[in-house]
Structure formats: C-alpha cells, structure tokens
Amino acid sequence: MKSAYIHIPFCEHICHYCDFNKVFLKGQPVDEYVQSLIKEFEIVLNETPTQNLDTIFVGGGTPTSLNEQQLETLCKGIRKYLPFTEGEFTFEANPGDLSIDKLKILAEYGVNRISFGVQSFNNELLAKIGRTHRVEDVYSSLEKAMQCGFTNLSIDLIYALPGQTIDDFEATLKEALDLQLPHYSSYSLIVEPKTVFYNLMRKGKLILPSEDVEAEMYKMLMSQMETSGLNQYEISNFSKPGYESKHNLVYWNNEEYFGFGAGAHGYINDIRYSNAGPLKKYMQPISEGKRPIFDQNKITKKEKMEEEMFLGLRKIKGVQLSHFHQKYNENMMDVFKEPIHEMMNRGLLTMNNDFLYLTNRGKLLGNEVFQAFLL
Numbered sequence: 001m002k003s004a005y006i007h008i009p010f011c012e013h014i015c016h017y018c019d020f021n022k023v024f025l026k027g028q029p030v031d032e033y034v035q036s037l038i039k040e041f042e043i044v045l046n047e048t049p050t051q052n053l054d055t056i057f058v059g060g061g062t063p064t065s066l067n068e069q070q071l072e073t074l075c076k077g078i079r080k081y082l083p084f085t086e087g088e089f090t091f092e093a094n095p096g097d098l099s100i101d102k103l104k105i106l107a108e109y110g111v112n113r114i115s116f117g118v119q120s121f122n123n124e125l126l127a128k129i130g131r132t133h134r135v136e137d138v139y140s141s142l143e144k145a146m147q148c149g150f151t152n153l154s155i156d157l158i159y160a161l162p163g164q165t166i167d168d169f170e171a172t173l174k175e176a177l178d179l180q181l182p183h184y185s186s187y188s189l190i191v192e193p194k195t196v197f198y199n200l201m202r203k204g205k206l207i208l209p210s211e212d213v214e215a216e217m218y219k220m221l222m223s224q225m226e227t228s229g230l231n232q233y234e235i236s237n238f239s240k241p242g243y244e245s246k247h248n249l250v251y252w253n254n255e256e257y258f259g260f261g262a263g264a265h266g267y268i269n270d271i272r273y274s275n276a277g278p279l280k281k282y283m284q285p286i287s288e289g290k291r292p293i294f295d296q297n298k299i300t301k302k303e304k305m306e307e308e309m310f311l312g313l314r315k316i317k318g319v320q321l322s323h324f325h326q327k328y329n330e331n332m333m334d335v336f337k338e339p340i341h342e343m344m345n346r347g348l349l350t351m352n353n354d355f356l357y358l359t360n361r362g363k364l365l366g367n368e369v370f371q372a373f374l375l
Contacts, residue, residue: 001050001268003250004082006037007261008063008074009279012097015130018195022061029279033262034070036283038077040260043291045081048258048268054087055247064097071102075109088113088152088246096137103148113152114145115185121175122168125161130196135175142179152243154183159221160214161189162197162206169217170224177228182243186221187236188214215364222363234314235358235366252315254308262292270304271296301328302375305335310370313349318357332356339372 010025010033011018056078066074078084090113091106098114106114116138120126123134138155145153157176159169176184189208191197200206209217222232230238234252237245250257259266263277273296276282285292299307305328312319324332333340340356343349348362348369362369 001048001256001258002053003055003057003247003255003257004053004084005247005257005259005261005264005266006056006058006074006078007259007264007275008058008060008066009033009262009277010065011060011062012065012132023279025062025065029283030066030070031073032283033279034066034074034077036286037074037261038081039286040292041077041081043286043289044258044260045083047291050083050258053082053084055089055250056082056084056087057090057092057247059092062094062097063091064093064102068099068101068105072105072109075105075111079109084110090115090245090247092117093141095133095141097133098141098144100144100148103144103150107148107150112150113154114150115154115156115183116141118155118176119158120161120164121172122164125164125168128163129158129161142181152183153181154185154245155179155181157184157186158189159186159217160209162208164209164217166213166216166220170220173221173224177224180228183237183239183245184225184230185237185245188218218364222360232316234316235363249315252311254304254311267299270299272299273297304328305330306373306375309336309373313356313358313369313373314366316357318355321354321356336373336375339375343369343372 009022010028010030011022012025058074064071089111091111092115095116095118118138119129119131121135121138126134142153155176157172189197191201191206191208197206225232225238230240232238233244234248237248239245256267256269258268259273259275261275262279262282263275265272265274267273273293275292276285276294281294282292305324308324308327309319309332319332321332324330340349343362344351347359348365349356350359350362351357358366358369
C-alpha cells in the first residue's frame, strides 16, 4: 500500500456541476465526523498494517471548509495513525477558503502540496457554474500559500462550460499560465446525474459548446501548456519536471490505496470497495469498531488487466508491454489483440519502444479507446 485518499464531504456551497459525495456544512456533525475518520484510520490500519505511505491526498467536498481546530485535529490524527514520514501530502482547497492560520496548520503537519479548484478566470462564468470565489480570491490564496512556504501548487480548470467561447478559454489559460505554477489539471465539463446542470440540461436550459469547439479547446490547452514548458503526463494533467501528481499516478498505474471517509473508494488486497456515503451510515459502524463499507468486490485477473489498460492509457507514455507481462504473466498483445489492432488501425493508438500509447487523435477520443478494453 503506497497511498491514502481521505474524503471531507463538507461544502459551504454546492457547485452546479459537482456529483461528488458532499453535504452543506451548516448544521452538520463536523467534529463527530473528524473523530470518526480518525477512528477509521485506526480500525483499517489494524486490519491492514502498512510499512510506509508515499502519498496522502485529502479531497472533498472542501477539506479547507473545516475550521482551524477541526483541521488541526484531523492532521494530528493523520500523523498519529497513518505511516507517513515523507512524500507527497496534498490538500484540496477552494480559493478564498484558506486563511493564513489554516495554511500554517497544514504546513506544521507536513502538508506540502495544495490543489486549488479555480475552474475559470472569468467571474461571470464562475457565477454561472455556481462557484462562490472570484478571480481576485485565486491570486490572494496563492499569495498566502507562497507566504507560508508552499511551492508545490496546482490549479484545476474546467473547459466547455455553458456559454464559454474559445476566446474566453484562451484568456483563462493565459492568466493561469502567467502564474508559472508547477502543475495544472484541466478537464472538459461532464454533466453528471443528480447535479443542477443535469436538471437544467433535461429541461433544455443548458447551452454547451459543441463537440468541435470542445475539441478545439483541448487542442489549444495542449499547445499552450507545451509552449509554456509544461509536460503533459496524463490526458488532463500537465507539470514541470518532477511535479507530477504522485498520488494520482497511483490510480493510473492501477496500484492499491486506502480510501477513508464517507463515500470514499479504496483498493486493498485485490478488493475494490466504497464506504457508506450518508454521514450517519458512515459513522454508525465506526462507533461499533467496524469498517463503514457499503460495497466491495474482489477484482479478477481479467478485470485487473482491463483496468491496467484503460487507466494506464490515460498516461501519455501509455502502458509498457514488459511491465504488463511481469505483473500478469500474460502478453498484452495476445490478451487485447482485437482492441489494440482496431484502435491502431483507426490511428488512435501507436506503439514504440515497448510502450502502447494514445496518438494525438487518440487523446481527443480517449473515452472511445478506454471503452474498447472492457472485454
């Protein structure tokens, strides 16, 4: 086990596109939840002792919606129960949420990477997608983080937003890249069920850019990132050398990790599992000394190999044939002969120096490629 994901489900505001497990912060049993999380660390680590974690990622929801005392309690619990001495320790944050006091607490407990959910540098678009921060909050939050000694900073951007034009996304990219940060993530909007946007779409009230415009935005994203000296190491992620997200690479390398918190997913000893999402259903079993598992299934060798392909092909370097053989004692070209040939014939995959990877056209049609490997 190399990694742990920790979920904080509280938000002060729910964004129109978000389908993650989250609840409004006001009136919630936040202190009790933090104590349950810490108890879950203890229960799981007793069951699955682990020598040393390389990465911890605290996501949400909005982890920085916790107040200073709650944040400190959580960080103390992490350091007490999770075997983490050095490595990548990330907190997600909303611009505008992070006070100097909160940043100092994070720094004191060894957090060394912060990922800000910026999404756009256009205030009108931010309001339209339900974000509460504004562009000035992005600059002030980054400045505070740097004041407190944080250098490994990342921002998320979303494109193909309602009413967004290519010119607007280009302006957002320029502002983002002028910051010269070491890491950027950028995703096209996906309208998920049970979101405000999904309900608007069903009523015909959500006007999104066309697929062609979305493809142009993605091409521009890749081009601008490259021009700025950032390496595309995954279809939606770009970094300066050495600043790749080590935690997310655990997912794309199809390696195992702990998932803690309400609705969190994990992968331990060949079992993929998810925790109960509603807070009471999450906290009740923990109070009885049990894991709060809602669903779990043992992953077969066939499923593992499929996951190796559709997760690994997200990486720009792709999937290594010799590593696949070493891991599964199978020849990738035999197991996936048909989808590989089909995707190569369509110009979506190519092979070079022991690696199978997406072509530039394949990056634009990534989901089609990934689905081809579900045999």
